[in-house]
Structure formats: structure tokens, C-alpha cells
Amino acid sequence: MKSRPPCLEWREKLALRHEDLSPSEQQALDAHVKTCDACASALADYHFFEARLDALPPPSIKPLPRLSPQFFEQHPRRLPQGERATFATPARRIMYQARESRGARLIWRTLSVAAVLALLLAAMLIFRLVSLSNLAAHPGGGTLLNLDQHTGGVMGVAWSPDGKYIATASEDHTVKIWDAQSGSLVCTYTGHSDVVYALAWAPQGNLIASGGGDNTVQIWNALNCSPAPGYVSHSEANIVMSIAWSHNGQTIISGGWDDEVQAWSVSSGKLLWSFPTGVEVVLSVAWSPNDSQVAVGSWDRYVHVLNAQTGQQVYKYTNGQPVNAVSWSPDGKYLAVGGDNNAVEIVNPHTNQVLFTYTEHTGRVTAVAWSPDGQEIASGSEDKTVRVWNPFTSKTLMVYSGQSQGINSLAWSPDGSEIVSGSFDFTAKVWKVTG
Amino acid sequence: MSYNVGDPPANESENVLDERDLVLRAQRGDQLAFEKLYERYNDRISRYLIRMIGDDGIGCELTQETFLKAWENLLSLRDPARFANWLYRIATNMAYNYQNHARLIRTIPWEEYTERSESLSISGPERLIEETELMKLVLARVSPTYRPCFILYVIEKLPQRQIADLLGIKLTSVGKYVSRGREEFRQIYYRLTNELQEKEGGKRR
Numbered sequence: 001m002k003s004r005p006p007c008l009e010w011r012e013k014l015a016l017r018h019e020d021l022s023p024s025e026q027q028a029l030d031a032h033v034k035t036c037d038a039c040a041s042a043l044a045d046y047h048f049f050e051a052r053l054d055a056l057p058p059p060s061i062k063p064l065p066r067l068s069p070q071f072f073e074q075h076p077r078r079l080p081q082g083e084r085a086t087f088a089t090p091a092r093r094i095m096y097q098a099r100e101s102r103g104a105r106l107i108w109r110t111l112s113v114a115a116v117l118a119l120l121l122a123a124m125l126i127f128r129l130v131s132l133s134n135l136a137a138h139p140g141g142g143t144l145l146n147l148d149q150h151t152g153g154v155m156g157v158a159w160s161p162d163g164k165y166i167a168t169a170s171e172d173h174t175v176k177i178w179d180a181q182s183g184s185l186v187c188t189y190t191g192h193s194d195v196v197y198a199l200a201w202a203p204q205g206n207l208i209a210s211g212g213g214d215n216t217v218q219i220w221n222a223l224n225c226s227p228a229p230g231y232v233s234h235s236e237a238n239i240v241m242s243i244a245w246s247h248n249g250q251t252i253i254s255g256g257w258d259d260e261v262q263a264w265s266v267s268s269g270k271l272l273w274s275f276p277t278g279v280e281v282v283l284s285v286a287w288s289p290n291d292s293q294v295a296v297g298s299w300d301r302y303v304h305v306l307n308a309q310t311g312q313q314v315y316k317y318t319n320g321q322p323v324n325a326v327s328w329s330p331d332g333k334y335l336a337v338g339g340d341n342n343a344v345e346i347v348n349p350h351t352n353q354v355l356f357t358y359t360e361h362t363g364r365v366t367a368v369a370w371s372p373d374g375q376e377i378a379s380g381s382e383d384k385t386v387r388v389w390n391p392f393t394s395k396t397l398m399v400y401s402g403q404s405q406g407i408n409s410l411a412w413s414p415d416g417s418e419i420v421s422g423s424f425d426f427t428a429k430v431w432k433v434t435g
Numbered sequence: 436m437s438y439n440v441g442d443p444p445a446n447e448s449e450n451v452l453d454e455r456d457l458v459l460r461a462q463r464g465d466q467l468a469f470e471k472l473y474e475r476y477n478d479r480i481s482r483y484l485i486r487m488i489g490d491d492g493i494g495c496e497l498t499q500e501t502f503l504k505a506w507e508n509l510l511s512l513r514d515p516a517r518f519a520n521w522l523y524r525i526a527t528n529m530a531y532n533y534q535n536h537a538r539l540i541r542t543i544p545w546e547e548y549t550e551r552s553e554s555l556s557i558s559g560p561e562r563l564i565e566e567t568e569l570m571k572l573v574l575a576r577v578s579p580t581y582r583p584c585f586i587l588y589v590i591e592k593l594p595q596r597q598i599a600d601l602l603g604i605k606l607t608s609v610g611k612y613v614s615r616g617r618e619e620f621r622q623i624y625y626r627l628t629n630e631l632q633e634k635e636g637g638k639r640r
Contacts, residue, residue, distance in 0.1 A: 005618060015614035045621050052570055053590050059491040063481040063498045067473050072466045
């Protein structure tokens with residue numbers, strides 16, 4: 001069975017209930033569906049699935065109709081200071097009154113402080129033991145900077161070419177620029193009206209290209225987060241998920257939900273070529289070091305290697321799983337491919353050989369980057385770790401586990417000594433590469 | 436703006452006032468008031484979490500956890516009129532956290548499902564169970580970004596404005612997220628059924 005996606009311009013209207021559309025929109029949609037097989041098929045499917053979901057039987061297990069009597073006893077809540085309270089049971093009133101008396105309050109406070117201190121000590125001891133055991137297995141680097149002023153997941157990160165700044169793109173619709181030495185916030189770019197999924201720093205100068213859920217790629221000045229004069233916003237038909245700037249600074253490749261990868265001129269915004277990727281999302285694009293080829297990682301389960309001048313496909317590779325991340329080795333000989341199979345493959349696109357497969361991650365691999373000297377690879381995963389490993393032996397050199405949610409993005413510092421990783425935990429962290 | 440997402444009240448404005456009063460009383464430690472709120476939202480929240488997670492038992496457990504967290508943090512709710520929105524936000528975070536910890540999407544045993552489905556391949560009630568499990572599995576695989584919107588719009592039939600308010604997203608994002616959720620659901624469904632057919636074909640050969 002095969003399902004063709006509906007037309008992009010009708011996708012949203014097809015998904016909404018008829019009554020949520022204006023009469024003119026309803027008429028236009030009905031007329032379009034009569035003439036478009038793909039949209040008619042999608043609409044029929046949407047109705048079919050909705051009916052099936054409506055018909056799902058009620059849960060086999062029901063939640064308790066009432067809170068258990070122990071609920072409040074087991075989970076007491078601190079009452080606001082100075083506020084009079086009503087109590088459901090005499091016991092709770094007595095407890096509260098007892099706490100209110102001066103002597104009892106002192107004892108209560110002392111006990112609370114002692115308990116908190118004991119817990120802290122125990123937590124520190126456990127943390128230290130875990131760290132030591134991790135270090136024994138894989139020496140890890142310490143966190144140098146915690147960039148924590150976003151109010152949404154950090155979806156993209158990039159280091160400035162001179163290593164002085166870090167840019168982070170977030171679900172909170174902003175891109176922030178940070179001082180890479182001190183971690184202080186330099187400025188915030190607010191030109192996007194939706195989630196910012198991708199960004200790329202111009203190889204020369206201080207321009208950034210960022211794109212996301214508002215279907216645009218915007219080029220702006222990184223040092224003051226203001227629009228860059230002379231550059232126009234590049235509009236796409238759907239969400240932008242990946243951006244890569246050519247090393248010569250002249251061309252940008254962007255991909256996402258709009259069924260094609262586009263190459264366009266930075267100076268004029270003119271489309272140079274596009275490569276159709278079908279219905280699936282493109283999460284990663286990367287220029288080869290000499291700008292002659294472009295690697296495209298797609299959820300169609302392929303890495304497409306394209307001629308950067310013409311957009312013609314010269315090679316494709318699949319391991320049968322959606323591809324989330326691609327990265328070229330600095331010598332242009334190999335590609336690192338991270339995907340839904342929790343693994344990273346080192347592929348030679350010239351000989352179609354898979355050299356190694358790194359399988360230490362326990363979640364989908366979402367970010368991959370080759371170190372500037374080509375001796376190491378860093379891979380980030382939904383398993384909340386970034387692993388640094390040798391691409392030619394697959395040996396793990398270190399594991400960074402300083403983030404509390406899955407990793408979305410990572411980037412090496414230009415000198416290869418540090419990595420910045422962005423996560424769903426709303427932070428980007430800068431850490432030292434050791435081992 | 437606040438919403439009452441429980442059963443429709445006889446008089447909505449009265450109900451809003453009544454709920455505000457319940458929340459204020461619960462904030463002052465009135466357990467009976469909190470129990471009333473629990474009774475009002477228990478079913479909705481558990482249904483939402485069960486669909487988010489794809490597992491009845493875990494959905495029920497997370498419902499309890501949601502109310503526990505709500506009780507413990509009730510004093511941090513500054514606007515009592517926004518209790519429902521706040522509760523949905525807690526429930527959504529619970530679902531995200533659970534999935535991040537358990538990596539549910541990765542561990543839902545598709546292989547187990549296909550193995551089980553082979554023994555359930557005859558038509559009849561077993562077929563219905565198989566289809567139900569497939570629907571739950573597909574739903575649990577829809578991207579976490581789009582799943583809450585998809586569930587609230589397609590299954591719970593809530594209006595877009597209410598969804599935007601409950602989830603704290605822009606109104607214009609609801610339509611986008613629903614359309615992407617619907618299309619993801621469709622693609623995942625076809626992908627899984629194709630895999631199942633290929634597997635069954637391979638077994639027969």
C-alpha cells in the first residue's frame with residue numbers, strides 16, 4: 001500500500017474539521033478535492049483514521065473515581081506562610097498548630113535542615129560514585145558553560161568560525177548568541193515567528209542563516225541580532241529543518257518538510273537547483289569540504305549525495321532506517337550517518353563501503369559531527385548522551401551525560417577542544433573533550 | 436481565558452465561578468475541594484494520558500501522578516481560573532517525561548506486536564483487538580510535538596482556540612500541528628502495515 005501526500009497548500013485545510021473553515025474555504029476545498037486524487041485520498045484516509053480512533057474501546061483500566069484516603073496523608077503540602085487554613089482532619093490541624101508553636105518550630109526547622117543536609121550529602125556521594133565509575137569506563141569532560149536562558153528545547157547549535165561565539169536555536173522561537181568564553185548572553189534574535197530548528201554560521205564574517213517552523217530562512221547579523229542589510233528572507237513551502245552554508249560562503253542548502261532540498265544564492269536569494277525528496281522530512285544537509293557535493297539525510301531512509309553544481313544525485317546509501325544526521329570527514333572521504341537504528345555508520349560514498357558501525361547509543365542518533373582534525377566523531381542521541389569515539393576503530397573515548405533530556409544538536413569548537421550540545425532540556429552546554 | 440474541559444455544565448459562568456472557588460479553597464488546604472476538582476477532571480486527564488502514552492495502566496498511573504503534582508504545587512498556580520490549562524500542562528509534561536525516560540517510542544515492541552498479530556490473524560474479535568493495538572501503536576509513534584494537538588483535536592474534538600490555550604501554543608500553530616500529526620499518523624500507519632505484510636509474506640515463503 002502506498003500513500004501519496006496531499007498538496008502542500010491544502011494540507012492544513014484538509015486536516016481541519018469542515019466547520020473550522022470559512023464557507024469560501026469549504027467551497028474551494030471541496031472543488032479542489034474533486035479534481036485532486038492525492039487530496040481526495042488523504043481526506044478519505046483522515047476520515048477513516050478518525051473514525052477508527054473514535055471507535056477505540058474505552059481503557060481496560062479505569063482511574064480511581066475518587067482520591068484514595070491516604071493521598072493527602074502521604075503527600076502533605078506546605079501551606080502558605082501567614083495564611084489561615086482550613087483542615088479536613090483534626091490530625092492535620094494539630095500537626096499544623098504544633099508546627100506553629102515556637103519550640104516545635106525550632107525543632108521542626110532543625111530537623112528539616114538536618115534531613116536536607118543528609119539528603120544532599122547522600123546525593124553528592126551517589127553522584128560522585130556514579131561519576132567515578134563512568135570515568136573509569138570512559139573519561140568524560142566537565143561542563144564548562146551552561147547556556148540556560150531558552151524557554152524551549154535547543155534544536156540547533158553552531159560555533160562562530162573564530163570560536164568566540166556560540167549560536168543556539170530554540171523551540172522558544174529565538175536564536176541566542178553567547179560569548180563562548182564567559183557564557184554571557186550577547187543578544188537574542190527574534191525575527192522568527194515559530195520554532196527555530198536549524199542554523200548555520202557563515203564561514204566568513206558574522207552572518208547567521210536560521211530557519212524553522214515559519215517556513216523561512218533568514219540571514220541576519222550575529223553580533224547584534226539585527227537584520228543584515230541587503231539580504232532577503234528565503235521562503236519555503238513548509239518547515240525548514242536543516243541548513244548548511246557552503247565553505248565559500250556563496251550558497252545555502254536548506255531542507256525540511258517541503259519535499260525538496262533547495263540550493264540558493266546567498267547574495268541574490270535566487271534558487272539554483274532543487275532536489276525532490278518525496279514526502280519524507282530532510283533533517284540534515286552537509287557540504288563536502290571542497291563544496292563539490294552535498295549530503296542529504298532524509299526520513300526516506302536514504303543519504304543522497306548530490307552534485308553541488310547541478311543537484312543531480314551521484315550516490316545514495318541506505319541502511320533501511322530514517323536518517324537524522326550526516327557529517328563529512330574533513331578530508332571528504334567518508335560520511336558519518338546517524339539514524340533511527342541507534343547507530344552511526346561510517347560510509348565511503350566513493351566505494352559504497354560501510355567501514356564501521358558504532359552501536360553504543362541506546363536511543364535514536366539525532367546529531368553527528370566529525371572533529372576538525374578528523375580523528376574523532378561526536379554523536380548525540382535521544383539517550384541523553386553525547387559520545388566521542390574513534391571513527392576508525394569505533395572505540396569510545398568519552399561519554400558526556402550532562403543533559404537531562406535527549407540531544408538535538410552538537411558542534412565542535414573550531415580548535416576541536418570543546419563541544420556544544422543542545423537538548424530538549426532547554427539548555428546548551430559547552431564541555432571539554434578529553435580522552 | 437479559562438476553559439472547563441469537563442462535562443458541559445448547566446450554566447457555564449456559574450461553573451467557572453464554582454471552579455475558581457474550588458481551586459482557591461484547595462489552595463488553602465481544603466482537601467474536599469481538591470477531591471471535587473479530581474472528580475471533575477480525572478476522566479479527561481486519564482483519557483488524554485492513555486492516548487498520549489498508548490498504555491492504559493501507565494496512563495492511569497500518570498493521571499495519579501498528575502494530580503499529585505497538582506496538589507503539591509497548587510500554591511504556584513497564580514490564576515485559579517486557569518486550573519484546567521495548568522492541569523493539562525502538567526499532564527503533557529508528565530507524558531513527555533515518561534517517554535523521555537522510558538523511550539516508549541523505541542521500546543513499544545513492534546516485533547512483539549507483529550509476532551502476536553500472527554497468532555491473531557483470523558477474523559473476528561481477535562482482529563478487532565489487533566486493529567485496536569495497531570491504532571494505539573501508530574498514535575504513540577506520532578511525533579511528541581504534534582501528538583497532544585492531534586489527540587485534543589481529532590479524538591477529544593476540542594476547538595482550536597481551546598487547544599491553543601490548554602497547550603500554551605499559538606492559535607495558528609494548532610492547525611499546522613494537527614495537519615502534520617494527521618499526515619504523520621497516516622504515513623506511520625501505512626509503513627507499519629506494509630512491514631507487517633512483508634513479514635507475513637516472508638513467513639509464508
